[in-house]
Amino acid sequence: MTLTPPDTPPAPAAVDDGWRPLDAHPVGRTIAAFATRSFVANDPHGDRLRIRYEARAAAVPHATAAQPAELRAEVWFGPKAEGPPGHAHGGSVAAVLDEAMGLAVWLAHRAAVAAHIEVDFRNPVPLGLTGRVETTAGPADERKSSVSARLVGPDGTVYGEATGIFVLLGERHAGRFRGGGA
Template sequence: MAVTSSLPQDIDLSIGPGHRPADEHLAHLKLGRSFLAGPHAGEDIIRLRWYVRESDGALVGRVWFGPGAQGPPGHAHGGSMAAVLDEALGSSCWVAGHPVVAAELTTSFRAMLPLGTVATVEAWIEKADGRKLYPKGHILADDGTVYAEASGLFIEMTSEAFDALADRLE
């Protein structure tokens, strides 16, 4: 027997005052056709919206995990949460002016995330050492429950390397 569910048409991914949309900082997501945030993202999997927190410049997102993100019955797949954290950590570097690619990502899962949940993702740069950036981040419930945490090593690309990648898409 097939199980079907209707998708919410209007998922509220807004956030409170003190944040501005991060779109201008994250044009690379459209250019790179990100499977999470780009035009080919599946509407039943993950929906997200990025913001910049004005007080500290951290990247903050509101994310919804739909039925296409299922792992354990009724809950988000760990890979879907890791993908969101990968994008968040990398994008936190881009927002700060560092075009990067991931070299290492460590994710710890703290609680199961129920499907249909709108959660908050936060990411920031913990440390920088030359071209190496070390961002951290987490996915949180509105009540503060930590669903997952991540840290990573991201390498800043030269503008020439980034342009060469972008040229391949044209």
């Protein structure tokens, strides 16, 4: 006896929206290597912050106003990110937004450091939240770029919003931010 398989609806066609792991992008590879050391991203299996960056490539190596390379992230706030009981420390939220903005500018233009950031904490972040960080790097002039980022929950709740001015590293900063640790 053969059974007629039940009607199964066709699987929805996967939508390729262009987002890839950060290290799949040529510039993103350098950034991803940096992020293995950074304060925010250096403990991908830890209990504080886990973050995974993704890039959407521009068709050209450097972003233009028409075709920027974009960065976003998925982030998890673990039990050791606590600030107010049961909720994430504002500094952890600010750090996540700060780093994402810096990496967004790096991806879109070149390596940069924060000169000025502002953060609005819109809603308390419950520990255990997995949220999405969205960034928008503005166009750059010779020395700086404006950028913004926000942290959004799976239900669309906006937890934090940030804007920043990031100074693009150039000859005048030679050696200043290379580091290497103590």
